[in-house]
Amino acid sequence: MAGVSEATVSRVLNNVGPMREETKQKVIEAAEILGYYPNAIAQSFARRRSGNLGVILPYVPKVHIFSTYYFSEILNGIGEQVRELGYDMLLIFRKPGYENGYIDLFRSQKVDACILLGTTDTPEERKALKALEEAGHPFCLVNQHFEGEHFLEVDADHEQGAYEAVKHLLDEGYRKIAFLNGPPEYSNSLDRLKGYVRAMTEAGLFNPDKSITEAVPPEWLNTGNYSRTSGYEAASRFFCNKDQIDAVFAANDRMAIGLMQGFRDLGVLPGKDIAIAGYDDSDGARITDPPLTSVAVPFYQMGMMAAKLLLSDSESEDSEVDGASDHRQQVQLGTKLIVRSSSKGNQA
């Protein structure tokens, strides 16, 4: 009907390969007459546009993800940007092993671009992300860095954030400062470990010749999973060495809050018998007793920026001849220490 070959029809409707605008129009007109009236799916079919920004959420059983300060703030930021740019947000609740499905999201045109939250540095994840990159599908990581890769990332300077929190504890007169970190598969856990070790080493407390993992005395290092419960449980482990510990820096507020509850139940008063500092500056930090010293991270801005980088990126791609865009950026925003009474020295 359009007077062109079947292969050309296929190319036009799948928007693959080069073709003359005139040919494209002929095919599209014929398709419309044949019943492909221009509804949004037919349009997206031709234009390769869903109008959706995908957001892949991590698998966290039993956690109310929208009630978590960390995720809700990032989602607020993404939502604000998505709304401004006229997109919708497709939330994808990943299941274990889901990374194999990333590429299908793009192939099936469910999303034009994708933000991944709560990814971990595993071989499977790296492989899936590299496949996305090679296929030219735009995606962005928030608060997670893959060393050696050049993925689009919006991160915060967690090494400096942790450094400042520990430096503050040192300035308040504490010396026996333990660290409750999150799982090492998150780059931000590793960043905080680096900041902790740097501050302790500068203060002459850690051996500068040792590697980062060897520098920390084992009784000063514990690992939780960023949940309140894991913080609560860590309290009793720290308690076994309570004479060798006068402060704990926790890698997020939820663990810090659990830690405070745990210590209190053991008869150790947070802010009095032991100093506590958290991380994230969540709403919870303001309402604990005593209020919790924490490190503010601009999660809202990080979410906005990730959406903006992606959606402007995917729009500019359209206007390029070969689509070989290379706008890849790795953004790192600053953090800010917020001092409250949980870390104030009572060391008269």
Added chain:
Amino acid sequence: MAGVSEATVSRVLNNVGPMREETKQKVIEAAEILGYYPNAIAQSFARRRSGNLGVILPYVPKVHIFSTYYFSEILNGIGEQVRELGYDMLLIFRKPGYENGYIDLFRSQKVDACILLGTTDTPEERKALKALEEAGHPFCLVNQHFEGEHFLEVDADHEQGAYEAVKHLLDEGYRKIAFLNGPPEYSNSLDRLKGYVRAMTEAGLFNPDKSITEAVPPEWLNTGNYSRTSGYEAASRFFCNKDQIDAVFAANDRMAIGLMQGFRDLGVLPGKDIAIAGYDDSDGARITDPPLTSVAVPFYQMGMMAAKLLLSDSESEDSEVDGASDHRQQVQLGTKLIVRSSSKGNQA
């Protein structure tokens, strides 16, 4: 190529009208050879399935919607159900006047079904919802009732919830009980007004012969917009009549918390000089000073139920010959009064 007419091709690919399975297969096979390889869009094109449950969010400028207890809990519930059933959740940030776009969401097959949050009872909204209903597009309202319609709804018994809160204040010995309500476009505002009036009438404080709007003395009724700020501002209006008021029931916790701050700034101590009760039993209710008496609403369950009703509804539709499903249900869940010290009588 399939040996059928163009009209049949159109019917098959748009999934319109009756046709033999054999014909359908022929067309689909030909389409595949011609380049419609079976990707998800092509499949959804034929099957009329997006795999997405749409959630339309209200337009609330400046509010971090995911950080709001009310919305985050409903979304947690929807998310849980969506994940279980293997769907994705498409969040749509509505703009003013967006109700005209509801039907396009279905026409363009961006969603298979839709949950509407924070709708208001306006003529435009009613018209848009009736159009959806007539077109047979499955949708569900959460926490909003449209009197006289038979839309699928998951609501809570806010009349009873409000009744119990006010009854509790009466039992504590308060008599001069004011009410800070939300905007009347929300059915749940109206429901709470009914519960308040019923309790006050039963206690012999309101004239049973008067209509609901005439029964309440004007100095006892104020309207906010469910924000903390609007609660804060209401405090000074109630303060003008402070001798005629010894308790305030607020229609949500955020207004109640603003109210407590406002009263405190005016030198009136909540829980001591004035009793306060809120509504929603949000996280905030536990952390105010004094802790806030409130009414717990099962938002999480409501979200889960709305998603379940819709997604099982849309699946069963498939197996019906004429698609004229009539599973419409109006569900109403119970609420629960949680007494804390903000409402304890100091009326020695």
